[in-house]
Amino acid sequence: MAMREVSSADGTNIVYRVTGAENARPLVLLHGWSGNLRCWGRAADELAQRFRVIAVDLRGHGYSDAPESGYDDPKNWAADVAAVLAAENITAGAVLLGWSYGGIVLSDYLAAYGSSAVAGVVYTGSQAGIGKNVPGAQTGPAMQKAIPDVFEESAGRASRGFAAFGNANTGRGTDKGEDAQRLFGGSIATAPRVRKALFYRTVDNTETLAQLPVPVLVMHGTADPVVPLENGRYIAETVPNASISYWPDAQHGLFIEDPDRFVAELTAFAETLS
Structure with a gap:
């Protein structure tokens, strides 16, 4: 495992972790809000046994820099992904996977840089655009319930806001407590101004989806x-070449809810790619 850092186009330092064999197919993981x-x-x-896994801290999150502004510019998000790919010398064959907000970020990248470095794209619990009246960008009831408390500076109010998610990120069951608390802790550790800024932008990536020449899961x-x-x-109805896996009664974090199924489906998809 290696922790690495690269400077994006606007000077923001983006931190990412690389696991797996260097000669394996690159799999870039973009987390959510x-x-x-x-x-x-x-x-x-598990994925690192099959792929060269590159897990990115999005700008404003984790160990990456949190600039004061720029979260409303799709070009910044696109440049962050491009910088990671360039730093890892990836020019072809990558799989980009976006969870939740990560799907917007990978769509921003595809809109700005195209798909020449990409063999396939995965959207999981995700969307490709954001903003009022943007198609395919509805806000779910748990998110609606959490806002505006999750934007608060007050730790108590913010904690109550995140509590509204309940088991949405981990699924039902009592064996996910460690995972749930890790996700909760990461959310609280994200600066309130960043949490808020990510929602105050509008981007419709429908045109990019409609012209996407690579397979999508x-x-x-x-x-x-x-x-x-x-x-x-x-997304599935807009892209030209979509594979669909709808999980009955599953919630938001499929990779936590059933990691074995998640890894199996992702691996099977990657095996179909050129």
Whole structure:
């Protein structure tokens, strides 16, 4: 395992972790809003047996820099992904995977840089755009309940806001307590101004989806209360070449809820890529 750092186009330092064989297919993991590169849990370890896993801390999250502004500019998010790929000398064959907000980030990258370095794309519990009246960008009931408390400077109010997610990120069951608390801790550790800034932007990546020339896998829980299933359906219906895996009664963090199934489906998808 190696922790690495690269400077993005605007000077923001982006931190990422690399695991797995250097000669394996690159798999870039982009976490969700108020998360970090540790959110993937056991699934990341399993994937590293098959891929060269590159787990990124998005700007404003984890160990990456948190600039005062610029979160509303899709070009910044795109440049962050491009900088990581360049630092790892990846020019072809990569799989980009976005969870939740990470799907918006990878779509920003594809809109700005195209797909020449990419063999396939995975959206899990995700959407490709954000903003009022943007198609495929609905806000789920758990997210609606959490706002605006999750934007608060007050630790007590912010904690209550994040509590509204309940078991959305881990699924039902009593064996996910460690995972749930790790995700909760990462969310609280993200600066309130960053949590808020990520929601105050509008981008519609529909055109990019409609012209995407590489295969896409959409994995989505039918009971996702954070990013509604309709958002995943919108991606699947818009891209030219989509594989679909809708998980009955599953919620938002499929890689935590059933890591074995998550790894198996992702591996099977990658095996179909050129």
